[in-house]
Amino acid sequence: MTFHLGPDLIRLDRVTCSYGSAPVLVDVDLAIGPRQFSGIVGPSGSGKTTLLRTLLGSVRPLSGEIERQPGLRVGYVPQVETINWSFPVTVSECVLMARTRGRRLPWRSRSEQAEVAEVLDRLGLGALPDRHIRDLSGGQQQRVFIARALLGRPDLLLMDEPTAGVDVSTRHEILHLLDELHEDGLAIVLTTHDLNGMAAHLPHLVCLNAAVIGDGAPRDVLTPDVLERTYGARMDVLDHAGMPVVLDRYLSDRAG
Amino acid sequence: MHDFFEPFRLEFFRNGLIVATFAGALCGLIGVYVVLKGMSFIGHGLSHAIFGGFAASTIIGVNFALGAGAWGITSALMINGVTRRRVIGADAAIGVITTASFALGIAMFDVFGRHGRNFDAALFGSILGVGTGDVLAVIGVTVTVALVVFFAYRPLLFTTFDPEVAEASGVRTARVDALLMVALAISILATMKVLGVTLIAATLVIPATVARMLTNSFSRMLLLATAIGAATGFTGMLLSWHLDVVSGPTIVLVGGALFAVVFALTGVRGRSRTANVHT
Numbered sequence: 001m002t003f004h005l006g007p008d009l010i011r012l013d014r015v016t017c018s019y020g021s022a023p024v025l026v027d028v029d030l031a032i033g034p035r036q037f038s039g040i041v042g043p044s045g046s047g048k049t050t051l052l053r054t055l056l057g058s059v060r061p062l063s064g065e066i067e068r069q070p071g072l073r074v075g076y077v078p079q080v081e082t083i084n085w086s087f088p089v090t091v092s093e094c095v096l097m098a099r100t101r102g103r104r105l106p107w108r109s110r111s112e113q114a115e116v117a118e119v120l121d122r123l124g125l126g127a128l129p130d131r132h133i134r135d136l137s138g139g140q141q142q143r144v145f146i147a148r149a150l151l152g153r154p155d156l157l158l159m160d161e162p163t164a165g166v167d168v169s170t171r172h173e174i175l176h177l178l179d180e181l182h183e184d185g186l187a188i189v190l191t192t193h194d195l196n197g198m199a200a201h202l203p204h205l206v207c208l209n210a211a212v213i214g215d216g217a218p219r220d221v222l223t224p225d226v227l228e229r230t231y232g233a234r235m236d237v238l239d240h241a242g243m244p245v246v247l248d249r250y251l252s253d254r255a256g
Numbered sequence: 257m258h259d260f261f262e263p264f265r266l267e268f269f270r271n272g273l274i275v276a277t278f279a280g281a282l283c284g285l286i287g288v289y290v291v292l293k294g295m296s297f298i299g300h301g302l303s304h305a306i307f308g309g310f311a312a313s314t315i316i317g318v319n320f321a322l323g324a325g326a327w328g329i330t331s332a333l334m335i336n337g338v339t340r341r342r343v344i345g346a347d348a349a350i351g352v353i354t355t356a357s358f359a360l361g362i363a364m365f366d367v368f369g370r371h372g373r374n375f376d377a378a379l380f381g382s383i384l385g386v387g388t389g390d391v392l393a394v395i396g397v398t399v400t401v402a403l404v405v406f407f408a409y410r411p412l413l414f415t416t417f418d419p420e421v422a423e424a425s426g427v428r429t430a431r432v433d434a435l436l437m438v439a440l441a442i443s444i445l446a447t448m449k450v451l452g453v454t455l456i457a458a459t460l461v462i463p464a465t466v467a468r469m470l471t472n473s474f475s476r477m478l479l480l481a482t483a484i485g486a487a488t489g490f491t492g493m494l495l496s497w498h499l500d501v502v503s504g505p506t507i508v509l510v511g512g513a514l515f516a517v518v519f520a521l522t523g524v525r526g527r528s529r530t531a532n533v534h535t
């Protein structure tokens with residue numbers, strides 16, 4: 001399946017992945033085009049992070065084909081829960097990790113200094129280069145890792161649960177930033193559990209439960225049928241100003 | 257003051273002091289990675305594993321550096337392999353490999369009846385047997401490891417902090433980890449005579465942990481841990497002479513005292529910095 005007329009950045013063809021005997025992804029077909037902005041949704045253990053890592057190249061498929069555009073640069077923003085926040089690293093040290101290859105000297109060159117300052121300014125972190133990464137707000141922490149990914153000048157940005165555990169205001173901040181990056185031409189793929197606060201606002205969604213259950217615009221895939229097949233739970237979908245709003249039917253029934 | 261300068265007139269003490277200072281700096285430097293990667297147990301285990309090689313090379317009559325070096329590097333790479341595979345009970349596997357090697361060393365010394373200065377020195381550290389060759393070896397290893405850390409600073413940092421993204425970004429993390437383990441093995445080998453097998457882990461962990469309480473920057477932590485390691489080595493060796501206590505434990509006790517002082521002075525902020533650091 002293709003979403004764009006231009007050549008795809010990455011194409012997965014019947015990809016199956018496994019960490020042991022039980023497959024995590026089964027016959028996944030997916031194409032990521034230039035300037036695409038997609039969300040991957042699904043229950044816990046549905047293979048969202050594995051799919052992201054497969055796109056990144058850190059998980060090799062058991063079977064199937066993965067085609068990447070030659071010279072494709074992929075940036076990855078890990079889930080904040082996986083970060084060791086006690087690690088002694090400042091904002092600028094963290095961002096500069098994107099420049100690990102190439103220069104052998106420990107200190108940054110003048111051009112690197114300028115590039116780090118530029119990317120930090122762009123993400124509103126210009127005043128915080130020497131701040132420890134733990135001494136930041138949730139939104140700022142997320143932006144540090146986006147800055148690190150952007151310093152590698154990626155064509156595609158992969159983000160694992162960028163809004164997990166953040167408050168509404170921070171979620172808006174992150175969504176706004178991602179919209180800006182997307183408007184600048186960056187392709188973005190992220191995973192999320194947040195159907196109403198995040199997924200419904202994205203241009204394109206993939207519903208995943210080991211296999212791809214549905215993909216398309218939110219109003220096409222956030223349907224009771226697709227959601228039940230994805231999550232194994234019944235959900236109602238309301239229309240709010242042309243945007244789908246997902247309701248948990250169990251909770252609705254309990255509320256009477 | 258006369259008493260204070262007395263030991264400096266003795267060549268073996270000067271050698272011991274130089275070795276202790278460089279050994280402290282070396283362990284402080286490599287200890288940063290040991291602590292941040294949660295490898296404190298590996299450092300402890302590896303020093304015990306190398307004891308097996310030390311015993312074998314002493315009894316067979318093979319050069320210490322060759323015998324224990326080959327044994328230590330092989331153990332380090334085996335431990336690295338086990339750790340990277342993340343199989344269930346990797347820590348238990350490391351425990352088995354290293355303690356078995358340590359037990360083999362003790363058994364060999366016991367069977368061949370070679371208990372004595374070498375045995376005690378290897379376990380608890382001593383400056384009595386430190387010659388010019390040992391001084392040059394420790395300085396050489398310190399300079400080599402410092403150069404490795406200098407030129408591999410970026411991949412070592414990325415791999416230590418975020419191995420998965422580092423790997424995906426083109427950093428060969430398996431090689432970087434192997435390089436670190438070999439550097440750790442030769443550091444332990446070089447410092448074993450002065451610090452002793454049973455106490456090396458402390459000299460790897462204490463300077464790095466104290467440095468972590470004092471800074472939030474990785475580059476500053478590397479410099480601080482190296483300086484703290486050198487200072488505790490120097491001070492510990494001096495005190496060892498004046499108090500007439502074995503060098504290894506004295507160096508570790510100086511480090512322990514420094515830890516207590518910094519722990520108290522930096523308060524909650526310092527303690528919280530190390531709260532989740534793997535030690």
